[in-house]
Amino acid sequence: MIIVLKPEATEVEAKEILAQIESVNLKPLYMPGTERIVLGALGDERILNNLNIGAHPMVENVKPILSTYKQVSRELQSHDTQVQFGDVTIGGGSFAIIAGPCAVENREQIFKSAELVKKYGAVGLRGGAFKPRTSPYSFQGLEEEGLQLLQEASKEYGLPCVTEIIDPAHVEMLEQYVDAFQIGARNMQNFKLLKAVGQSHKPAILKRGMSATIEELLLAAEYIYNEGNQNVIICERGIRTFEKATRNTLDLNAVAYIKTKSHLPVIVDPSHGTGIRELVGPMAKAAVACGADGVIVEAHYNPQVALSDGAQSLDEAHFAKLMNEIKPFIQAAGKVVA
Template sequence: MIVVMEKSATQAQIEHMIGRVQELGLKAHVIQGTERTVIAAVGDDRGSSKESLASGPGVSEVVPILAPYKVASRELKPDPTQIQVGQFKAGAGVVGVMAGPCSVESEEQIVSSAHAVKKAGATALRGGAFKPRTSPYSFQGMKEEGLKLLALAREETGLAIVTEVMSTEEVDLVAKYSDVLQIGARNMQNYRLLEAVGNSDRAVLLKRGASATIEEFLLAAEYILNEGNPNVMLCERGIRTFETHTRFTLPLATVPYLHRKTHLPVIIDPSHGTGHAYLVPDMSVAAVAAGADGLIIEVHPTPETAASDGYQSLTFPQFDETMARCARVAVAVDKEMCTMH
């Protein structure tokens, strides 16, 4: 249920209604709007009385949330959410770009990548310290040493750091060095991990599972939001279909559809979504045209020597050109590219 407070409601009345919601055994999620405050009463409300909340002081009305995902729904928050981490922003008309290599391989590699993507216009650096691989014999990442190198790159450039966390035990460690915790496609329905990052103070980039429906995707985000972390970005990275000409199928219709269903920013990953470097620039531009709030792109100094995913990574010049094209398209669709100040 949504408890809509009157415009004239006092802070004491708002606090009182938060307490009433909690007395009913529900979680209270408070959204401060420009016009008024709303309180989402989330949980099993079968034993709760809508009337008991509607009669509270300062309450305008109580309405049900019809979507199965409550806090992520536009029914609760009609206005788009903007996520800001350092100088990185995404959502509410701003397009933020995260870029960098698939894996952290060395200090020279990650620091040079950070300087290059910053120069091209990115405001966040992506890089995997812990790498989930299909084969146990593939490169698994540099782990904590990789995290330290990411932190070094942030110190030199001011870029926000985006890196994947793979288990509940690693959340605190990864959060110590990074600004955005990435939940990979394989872990989209790892509910204990979702709850763990929901209890973190770091923003979360949640990737859609390769076989997940949109509703399952949003319900995964709901696990994070329900734990009290409002800073969630949804990442479409392609789904598995019968096609073989690309690594996955990148459904850009996801962008406007999600914007109708949720207030959360929508990020597109054209690197995993296509699996071919030559397709990444065009799909990046198309994503911005479709209304995406951000991009996460793999960029490597020498893709042919990359420890992982070199075939879908852009070179520095290719990324420069891609960013220039995206900036032109952003203007055409009334959006602005996030830039460093």
């Protein structure tokens, strides 16, 4: 339920109502605005109705939250959430470009790739240390050694870094090395992992599952948010369809739709969404046009020797072209480069 207080309501009166909500084991939410205070109550609405909150002299109106995803919905919060990723703000009128290799392979590779993406204006560094691969014989990542190398490159080039987390037990370890977690498509509905990341305060980039609906994606975000971590970034990375020409079908209408239904920032991964190097640039520009708050792309100083995803990784020429050509699209969308 959403409880809108009258303009003259004070913080003390708001806390009295929140205490009533908590007394019947419902989850209270406190959302002070510029003009008035809005409260929320999550749980069995029949119990809330018995409290007769609407009769309180400082309550203007009470209305139900109709969407299944309560806290990440625009019904509960109309203004856009901004998430701080290192010293970079994602959301709120800026457009962030995060880039780097699929996986951290060795010191030379991650440092050269970080130098490359920094040179052309990326504001964040990506790189996987733990790699969930379809084949057990594929490169699985350097694990903690990879985290150490990623952190060193991040500090050397002044780029906040993000890596994929695949195990709830890794939260504490990863917190020491990275500025944000990435929850990959395969783990979008790993509910123990979502809860564990939700108990951290590190930003979480949540990727859409390969066959997930938009509602399932937003409910996965709700899991993280419900545990107390409000630093959630949605990532559209393409879904599996009958089309075989590209690795996935990049569902850009999902970006525009999510922006109308949720206050969370949304970024796009055109590398996984297409799987083809030459398509990354056009789809990144399309992501700007449909309202995305940023892109996360794969870039490697020498994709020909990459241990994973070389075919979709941008080399220096392609990355420079992308960074040059995307700027007019960002400006036309009324945003600024983060």
